[in-house]
Amino acid sequence: MKVLTLNFLTCAVKACKSAPASHPLHPKDAELVQDELELNSDMIVNVLPRLDWTALRTTSSELGFPPLPDQPPTAEELEADDKKLKDLHHLLLETSISEGKLVCGNCGHEYAVKEGIANFLLPSHLV
Amino acid sequence: MCLVTYFQHRHCKHKWVVISEPCGPGMGFATCDTFRNSNYVKDMPVLYTTESRPCPRCCVLASGGCYDLNSTRMVESMGWGVKWGTGPAKDDLGFEIKVKDGCCVKVNMLPTPDTSHVPYERVYEPAEDSFLLLDTLSSDTEKEFLQNRFTNRVPLVLEIGTGSGVVISFANAHARTIFGKRSILTAGVDMNAFASRATVQTARKGEQDNPGDHGMYLGSCMGDLTTPWRGWEIDVLIFNPPYVPTSEMPERPEDFTEVPTPDQKPSFDHDSYLLALSYAGGKDGMETTDRLIESLPDILSPKGCAYILFCAQNHPDEARKRIEALGPEWRALMARSSGKTAGREKLQVLRIWRELGNDE
Numbered sequence: 001m002k003v004l005t006l007n008f009l010t011c012a013v014k015a016c017k018s019a020p021a022s023h024p025l026h027p028k029d030a031e032l033v034q035d036e037l038e039l040n041s042d043m044i045v046n047v048l049p050r051l052d053w054t055a056l057r058t059t060s061s062e063l064g065f066p067p068l069p070d071q072p073p074t075a076e077e078l079e080a081d082d083k084k085l086k087d088l089h090h091l092l093l094e095t096s097i098s099e100g101k102l103v104c105g106n107c108g109h110e111y112a113v114k115e116g117i118a119n120f121l122l123p124s125h126l127v
Numbered sequence: 128m129c130l131v132t133y134f135q136h137r138h139c140k141h142k143w144v145v146i147s148e149p150c151g152p153g154m155g156f157a158t159c160d161t162f163r164n165s166n167y168v169k170d171m172p173v174l175y176t177t178e179s180r181p182c183p184r185c186c187v188l189a190s191g192g193c194y195d196l197n198s199t200r201m202v203e204s205m206g207w208g209v210k211w212g213t214g215p216a217k218d219d220l221g222f223e224i225k226v227k228d229g230c231c232v233k234v235n236m237l238p239t240p241d242t243s244h245v246p247y248e249r250v251y252e253p254a255e256d257s258f259l260l261l262d263t264l265s266s267d268t269e270k271e272f273l274q275n276r277f278t279n280r281v282p283l284v285l286e287i288g289t290g291s292g293v294v295i296s297f298a299n300a301h302a303r304t305i306f307g308k309r310s311i312l313t314a315g316v317d318m319n320a321f322a323s324r325a326t327v328q329t330a331r332k333g334e335q336d337n338p339g340d341h342g343m344y345l346g347s348c349m350g351d352l353t354t355p356w357r358g359w360e361i362d363v364l365i366f367n368p369p370y371v372p373t374s375e376m377p378e379r380p381e382d383f384t385e386v387p388t389p390d391q392k393p394s395f396d397h398d399s400y401l402l403a404l405s406y407a408g409g410k411d412g413m414e415t416t417d418r419l420i421e422s423l424p425d426i427l428s429p430k431g432c433a434y435i436l437f438c439a440q441n442h443p444d445e446a447r448k449r450i451e452a453l454g455p456e457w458r459a460l461m462a463r464s465s466g467k468t469a470g471r472e473k474l475q476v477l478r479i480w481r482e483l484g485n486d487e
Binding site: 004011115119 | 280281283308309318320323324327343345346347348350351354355356358360385386
């Protein structure tokens with residue numbers, strides 16, 4: 001699963017949904033894979049407004065990427081700065097989590113990731 | 128009028144057309160008036176790629192059998208029209224069918240993603256219901272709806288219960304045609320580990336086969352409906368639910384492990400459980416669909432919409448009322464249907480969305 005996905009995911013436990021600590025999930029023992037993909041600058045520029053930037057900064061630093069700025073770059077900044085664009089493309093779309101765990105910051109539940117597929121099925125006592 | 132479906136075999140590349148919904152008992156190519164009229168004009172056909180269905184020419188005729196000419200015909204050519212053969216012999220005359228707009232069929236057909244790697248003993252095989260969803264997404268009305276709705280947003284398209292992944296991979300592979308742009312994000316959820324793995328591969332093949340047109344497949348995860356997804360993020364939700372009415376919901380075998388290791392041999396019980404999950408819908412076939420409908424206001428983005436498939440036994444008219452009761456802004460419309468039994472559509476896809484007024 002691509003790193004961008006983490007911005008849209010949260011803990012599957014119902015009671016955690018409203019807790020701010022449940023987002024983003026925290027990668028643990030994560031193995032990353034990189035795929036070289038053709039850059040679609042329109043995608044990067046237009047996806048940023050819908051992202052939770054603070055959560056993305058957390059994910060990025062937890063995965064060992066260089067720190068992201070406090071504020072998301074504007075469309076003009078990205079169009080003028082090819083490197084910024086490529087860095088975000090690399091982090092969001094070229095990098096995937098292949099193995100490891102995703103941990104809820106609220107309840108501590110760990111979701112396993114195997115072969116790039118996270119398992120969010122809950123044991124019966126948590127449903 | 129009989130409804131037909133076109134198939135092409137992945138390996139031999141032969142094309143054939145079958146009566147998918149006869150307009151009456153015994154009706155078909157030889158008996159239905161529709162096909163006698165040489166001016167019969169048909170909508171641009173979608174050609175489904177298949178591997179599991181035997182090619183009538185290579186498999187049936189070659190092994191000495193014959194196929195029913197009333198329900199199956201080879202397609203001799205698809206160009207400015209479609210020419211169906213009248214019989215097994217290649218020199219049969221056949222007849223021409225004009226295609227609306229007179230456009231070249233080959234250019235406009237959206238190919239179905241390759242699913243030859245999917246283990247069908249454990250994963251639901253694409254069938255009429257999956258094909259109806261493909262028809263829905265590639266229809267002119269839905270393309271227009273989706274393109275107008277998400278002009279200023281990179282839409283997140285999520286399919287629940289991806290199975291082979293044919294539907295979400297189709298949406299992703301043909302992003303430019305369906306959404307008018309490549310900037311779309313797609314993802315899939317399934318309870319079945321084999322289905323999730325298969326879907327990742329189907330999506331990847333779909334991207335490779337459609338360079339320059341595809342969107343971005345984010346990945347697959349395992350989960351119950353949309354539970355791991357944040358609220359109000361999903362822009363297009365696609366669901367081909369377990370809709371067959373059953374006396375009870377499938378029961379999980381005691382020794383079932385969700386993520387079997389590659390060396391673990393799944394038992395017959397496990398395989399049957401996984402397949403049952405894909406079709407068994409409990410009371411009226413609606414137990415799972417109803418849970419999803421209830422959650423729609425919390426999962427769809429303000430401009431979000433959902434495409435959900437229903438069969439006649441699901442009482443889709445009552446489901447529409449329940450959707451419209453979610454609030455005054457909620458709408459549900461039959462986007463596409465296939466075949467009629469006793470005056471009711473056998474399968475139909477509802478498009479569900481919020482009408483936001485003029486400030487959209």
